[in-house]
Amino acid sequence: GAVVSQHPSRVICKSGTSVKIECRSLDFQATTMFWYRQFPKQSLMLMATSNEGSKATYEQGVEKDKFLINHASLTLSTLTVTSAHPEDSSFYICSARAIYGYTFGSGTRLTVV
Amino acid sequence: DAKTTQPPSMDCAEGRAANLPCNHSTISGNEYVYWYRQIHSQGPQYIIHGLKNNETNEMASLIITEDRKSSTLILPHATLRDTAVYYCIVRVAEGAQKLVFGQGTRLTINP
Numbered sequence: 001g002a003v004v005s006q007h008p009s010r011v012i013c014k015s016g017t018s019v020k021i022e023c024r025s026l027d028f029q030a031t032t033m034f035w036y037r038q039f040p041k042q043s044l045m046l047m048a049t050s051n052e053g054s055k056a057t058y059e060q061g062v063e064k065d066k067f068l069i070n071h072a073s074l075t076l077s078t079l080t081v082t083s084a085h086p087e088d089s090s091f092y093i094c095s096a097r098a099i100y101g102y103t104f105g106s107g108t109r110l111t112v113v
Numbered sequence: 114d115a116k117t118t119q120p121p122s123m124d125c126a127e128g129r130a131a132n133l134p135c136n137h138s139t140i141s142g143n144e145y146v147y148w149y150r151q152i153h154s155q156g157p158q159y160i161i162h163g164l165k166n167n168e169t170n171e172m173a174s175l176i177i178t179e180d181r182k183s184s185t186l187i188l189p190h191a192t193l194r195d196t197a198v199y200y201c202i203v204r205v206a207e208g209a210q211k212l213v214f215g216q217g218t219r220l221t222i223n224p
Binding site: 004006034036043044045046049091093095101102103104105106107109 | 147149151154155156157158159162198200211212213214215216217
Protein backbone atom coordinates (compact mmCIF):
# COMPACT_ATOMS: atom_id res chain seq x y z
CA GLY A 1 0.00 0.00 0.00
CA ALA A 2 0.82 3.73 0.13
CA VAL A 3 1.95 4.13 -3.46
CA VAL A 4 2.71 7.47 -5.08
CA SER A 5 2.66 7.56 -8.86
CA GLN A 6 4.64 10.27 -10.61
CA HIS A 7 4.34 11.10 -14.30
CA PRO A 8 6.11 11.53 -16.62
CA SER A 9 9.30 9.71 -15.70
CA ARG A 10 11.28 11.60 -18.32
CA VAL A 11 10.61 14.74 -20.29
CA ILE A 12 12.65 16.82 -22.70
CA CYS A 13 11.39 20.28 -23.49
CA LYS A 14 12.57 23.33 -25.34
CA SER A 15 13.80 26.36 -23.48
CA GLY A 16 10.96 28.78 -22.79
CA THR A 17 8.19 26.19 -22.68
CA SER A 18 6.33 24.90 -19.63
CA VAL A 19 6.27 21.38 -18.27
CA LYS A 20 3.73 19.82 -15.91
CA ILE A 21 4.60 16.96 -13.58
CA GLU A 22 1.84 14.98 -11.86
CA CYS A 23 1.98 13.23 -8.53
CA ARG A 24 -0.86 10.92 -7.48
CA SER A 25 -1.45 8.99 -4.29
CA LEU A 26 -2.99 5.75 -5.53
CA ASP A 27 -4.42 4.08 -2.44
CA PHE A 28 -4.56 6.78 0.17
CA GLN A 29 -5.50 10.41 0.54
CA ALA A 30 -2.75 12.94 0.89
CA THR A 31 -3.69 16.36 2.18
CA THR A 32 -0.04 17.30 2.03
CA MET A 33 2.52 16.49 -0.62
CA PHE A 34 6.09 17.61 -1.00
CA TRP A 35 8.16 18.48 -4.04
CA TYR A 36 11.91 17.98 -4.17
CA ARG A 37 14.59 18.72 -6.70
CA GLN A 38 17.83 16.81 -6.98
CA PHE A 39 20.88 17.76 -9.00
CA PRO A 40 23.49 15.15 -9.97
CA LYS A 41 25.45 13.75 -7.02
CA GLN A 42 23.56 15.94 -4.58
CA SER A 43 20.93 15.25 -1.98
CA LEU A 44 17.24 15.97 -2.32
CA MET A 45 16.36 19.61 -1.80
CA LEU A 46 12.86 20.43 -0.66
CA MET A 47 11.22 22.97 -2.95
CA ALA A 48 7.72 23.31 -1.58
CA THR A 49 4.94 21.81 0.48
CA SER A 50 1.70 21.31 -1.38
CA ASN A 51 -1.52 21.59 0.63
CA GLU A 52 -4.87 20.37 -0.70
CA GLY A 53 -7.24 23.26 -1.24
CA SER A 54 -4.80 25.99 -0.29
CA LYS A 55 -1.65 27.68 -1.47
CA ALA A 56 1.64 25.87 -1.45
CA THR A 57 4.40 26.81 0.94
CA TYR A 58 7.71 27.42 -0.81
CA GLU A 59 11.16 27.05 0.65
CA GLN A 60 13.46 30.01 0.72
CA GLY A 61 14.98 30.76 -2.64
CA VAL A 62 12.38 28.85 -4.67
CA GLU A 63 10.46 31.06 -7.09
CA LYS A 64 6.75 30.44 -6.66
CA ASP A 65 5.90 32.05 -9.99
CA LYS A 66 8.26 29.75 -11.81
CA PHE A 67 7.34 26.52 -10.03
CA LEU A 68 3.56 26.51 -9.93
CA ILE A 69 2.01 23.97 -7.60
CA ASN A 70 -1.62 22.92 -7.65
CA HIS A 71 -3.13 20.47 -5.17
CA ALA A 72 -6.75 20.41 -6.24
CA SER A 73 -7.73 17.03 -4.80
CA LEU A 74 -6.71 14.68 -2.03
CA THR A 75 -4.91 12.43 -4.48
CA LEU A 76 -3.30 14.76 -6.99
CA SER A 77 -0.65 17.45 -6.85
CA THR A 78 0.98 18.99 -9.90
CA LEU A 79 4.19 20.92 -10.36
CA THR A 80 4.48 23.13 -13.44
CA VAL A 81 7.88 24.44 -14.39
CA THR A 82 7.10 27.60 -16.33
CA SER A 83 9.36 29.12 -18.96
CA ALA A 84 11.88 26.38 -18.41
CA HIS A 85 15.57 27.03 -18.97
CA PRO A 86 18.54 24.65 -19.12
CA GLU A 87 19.40 25.38 -15.50
CA ASP A 88 16.00 23.91 -14.52
CA SER A 89 17.15 20.54 -15.81
CA SER A 90 17.03 18.27 -12.80
CA PHE A 91 15.41 15.27 -11.16
CA TYR A 92 12.09 16.23 -9.58
CA ILE A 93 10.55 13.98 -6.92
CA CYS A 94 7.25 14.18 -5.11
CA SER A 95 6.35 12.68 -1.75
CA ALA A 96 3.31 12.20 0.43
CA ARG A 97 2.79 11.31 4.05
CA ALA A 98 1.71 7.69 4.57
CA ILE A 99 0.94 5.76 7.72
CA TYR A 100 4.51 4.81 8.65
CA GLY A 101 6.27 7.77 7.15
CA TYR A 102 6.72 9.23 3.73
CA THR A 103 6.36 7.53 0.40
CA PHE A 104 8.00 8.89 -2.73
CA GLY A 105 7.28 8.96 -6.41
CA SER A 106 9.76 7.46 -8.84
CA GLY A 107 10.88 10.89 -9.99
CA THR A 108 10.83 12.90 -13.20
CA ARG A 109 14.00 13.58 -15.14
CA LEU A 110 13.56 16.98 -16.80
CA THR A 111 15.95 18.04 -19.52
CA VAL A 112 15.58 21.51 -20.99
CA VAL A 113 17.31 22.01 -24.32
CA ASP B 114 14.27 18.73 13.19
CA ALA B 115 17.54 17.46 14.64
CA LYS B 116 20.58 17.38 12.42
CA THR B 117 22.21 14.08 11.54
CA THR B 118 25.79 13.21 10.60
CA GLN B 119 26.66 10.27 8.37
CA PRO B 120 29.89 9.16 6.70
CA PRO B 121 29.83 10.21 3.03
CA SER B 122 30.67 6.75 1.71
CA MET B 123 31.15 3.15 2.73
CA ASP B 124 32.03 -0.12 1.04
CA CYS B 125 30.86 -3.60 1.94
CA ALA B 126 31.44 -7.03 0.47
CA GLU B 127 28.49 -8.88 -0.98
CA GLY B 128 26.98 -11.31 1.52
CA ARG B 129 28.41 -9.53 4.53
CA ALA B 130 26.52 -7.33 6.95
CA ALA B 131 26.54 -3.63 6.14
CA ASN B 132 26.50 -1.39 9.20
CA LEU B 133 25.68 2.25 8.52
CA PRO B 134 26.17 4.69 11.40
CA CYS B 135 24.31 7.90 12.06
CA ASN B 136 24.92 10.51 14.75
CA HIS B 137 22.01 12.59 16.00
CA SER B 138 23.26 14.04 19.25
CA THR B 139 20.62 16.79 19.41
CA ILE B 140 17.63 14.50 18.96
CA SER B 141 14.58 15.41 21.03
CA GLY B 142 12.53 13.02 23.12
CA ASN B 143 9.66 12.89 20.65
CA GLU B 144 11.75 12.53 17.51
CA TYR B 145 12.01 9.26 15.66
CA VAL B 146 14.93 7.99 13.60
CA TYR B 147 13.97 7.21 10.01
CA TRP B 148 16.08 5.55 7.36
CA TYR B 149 15.51 5.84 3.64
CA ARG B 150 17.60 4.81 0.70
CA GLN B 151 17.80 6.02 -2.87
CA ILE B 152 18.93 3.80 -5.65
CA HIS B 153 20.31 5.69 -8.62
CA SER B 154 17.69 7.69 -10.53
CA GLN B 155 14.80 6.50 -8.39
CA GLY B 156 12.74 8.05 -5.62
CA PRO B 157 13.76 7.35 -2.02
CA GLN B 158 12.51 4.13 -0.45
CA TYR B 159 11.47 3.78 3.18
CA ILE B 160 13.52 1.23 5.10
CA ILE B 161 12.76 1.40 8.80
CA HIS B 162 12.17 3.75 11.68
CA GLY B 163 12.32 3.67 15.49
CA LEU B 164 12.04 5.74 18.63
CA LYS B 165 14.22 4.09 21.25
CA ASN B 166 13.87 0.35 20.94
CA ASN B 167 15.73 -1.67 18.36
CA GLU B 168 13.62 -2.50 15.34
CA THR B 169 13.78 -5.18 12.69
CA ASN B 170 11.84 -5.77 9.51
CA GLU B 171 12.33 -7.74 6.33
CA MET B 172 14.79 -5.19 4.98
CA ALA B 173 17.00 -4.22 7.88
CA SER B 174 17.58 -3.79 11.59
CA LEU B 175 17.86 -0.50 13.41
CA ILE B 176 19.95 -0.27 16.55
CA ILE B 177 19.50 2.91 18.61
CA THR B 178 21.86 3.63 21.49
CA GLU B 179 20.41 3.99 24.96
CA ASP B 180 21.05 7.75 25.01
CA ARG B 181 19.50 7.95 21.50
CA LYS B 182 22.35 10.09 20.25
CA SER B 183 23.32 7.66 17.54
CA SER B 184 21.99 4.71 15.61
CA THR B 185 23.11 2.03 13.20
CA LEU B 186 21.27 0.60 10.25
CA ILE B 187 22.17 -3.00 9.59
CA LEU B 188 21.66 -4.79 6.30
CA PRO B 189 22.34 -8.37 7.43
CA HIS B 190 23.34 -9.92 4.11
CA ALA B 191 24.13 -7.18 1.64
CA THR B 192 23.54 -7.80 -2.05
CA LEU B 193 24.62 -5.81 -5.09
CA ARG B 194 21.10 -4.37 -5.24
CA ASP B 195 21.67 -2.70 -1.88
CA THR B 196 24.10 -0.27 -3.50
CA ALA B 197 22.44 3.10 -2.88
CA VAL B 198 22.60 6.32 -0.91
CA TYR B 199 21.25 5.81 2.60
CA TYR B 200 19.69 8.70 4.47
CA CYS B 201 19.21 8.92 8.22
CA ILE B 202 16.58 11.48 9.22
CA VAL B 203 15.21 12.40 12.63
CA ARG B 204 11.85 14.05 13.06
CA VAL B 205 8.63 13.87 15.01
CA ALA B 206 6.20 11.20 13.87
CA GLU B 207 3.00 13.21 14.11
CA GLY B 208 1.67 15.54 11.51
CA ALA B 209 2.80 16.08 7.96
CA GLN B 210 5.86 18.19 8.48
CA LYS B 211 8.44 18.33 5.76
CA LEU B 212 11.17 15.71 5.54
CA VAL B 213 14.62 17.23 5.22
CA PHE B 214 17.43 15.18 3.72
CA GLY B 215 21.10 15.45 4.60
CA GLN B 216 23.90 14.22 2.38
CA GLY B 217 23.52 10.55 3.32
CA THR B 218 25.98 7.68 2.97
CA ARG B 219 26.78 6.27 -0.43
CA LEU B 220 27.01 2.53 0.18
CA THR B 221 28.73 0.42 -2.44
CA ILE B 222 28.38 -3.34 -2.29
CA ASN B 223 31.30 -5.05 -3.96
CA PRO B 224 31.15 -8.55 -5.48
